[in-house]
Amino acid sequence: MFTADEIRQITFEKVMRGYRPEDVESFMENIADEFEALEKEKRDLEEKLYLLAEKVEQYKAEEESIKTTLINAQRLGESIVSDARVKADNVIREATIKKNDIISSAYNEIEGTEEVLNRLRKEVSDFKRNILSLYKTHIESLSTLPDERAEEQHEEIVEEELVQEETVMDEPVQETVAVEEPVVLEDKFKSVSSLFNEE
Structure with missing residues (x-):
């Protein structure tokens, strides 16, 4: 493929009754100018294409980075949710254990109080019975003594x-x-x- 400079350097042999050299040179100059413009446009397009290719590669890299960031963010979110669930389960389990301990302690305290109360009731009942029995014995003993009026x-x-x-x-x-x-x-x-x- 010729370049613009090569086109300008082309020469033709002169023959009788041929084209006028001025017209041929003018035509060749026009072709060279147009070819030069096409070459420049081609270079511009190639440069733009190169820049676009770089942009595409950059976008691809950014896309991969964005994908990686999204994946990492998703994994981080899942990890946070998982940790939150584990912590929530631990809090609920500890709260349940404390609640059961408090209830069990309360029941034990109530049972102990009932035992003490029942023991006190029994002691009071035994005390009353013993006092009444002792008093009755004294009454019976006093009843056997002679009355002053009867004497x-x-x-x-x-x-x-x-x-x-x-x-x-x-x-x-x-x-x-x-x-x-x-x-x-x-x-x-x-x-x-x-x-x-x-x-």
């Missing part, structure tokens, strides 16, 4: 019998004597028992 009546009866034996030897002596029962202490025992039963 006086007994002495009066004995004196009357002696007088009657001295004055009337042949008359039968009436020995039936009404002796009052000691009811005062028993009434006190009933009052005390009613006080314990009210509790």
Whole structure:
């Protein structure tokens, strides 16, 4: 393929009755100019194509970088979500364990309190029963003691019998004597028992 300079340097042999040399040279000069313009345009286009190719490669590299960035961001997001889920599960598990420990401790404390309360109730009941039994025993013991009024009546009866034996030897002596029962202490025992039963 000729260049513009090569076209300008082409010479033709002169023959008789041929083309005029001036016209041929003018035509060749025009062709050379147009060819030179085409070459320049070609170089410009090649340069632009080269620049476009570089841009394309740059865009491809940027695309790969963007893809890598997106992939890394996606992986990072998945990692963050996974870590958040693990932490949330750990928090929920620890909270559940603490809740169960608190509930278990509360139940144990309630059971212990109920045991203490039941033991205290039993001790109070045993105490009341022992006190009542002891008081009843004392009441029964006191009931066996002679009453002062009964003792006086007994002495009066004995004196009357002696007088009657001295004055009337042949008359039968009436020995039936009404002796009052000691009811005062028993009434006190009933009052005390009613006080314990009210509790």
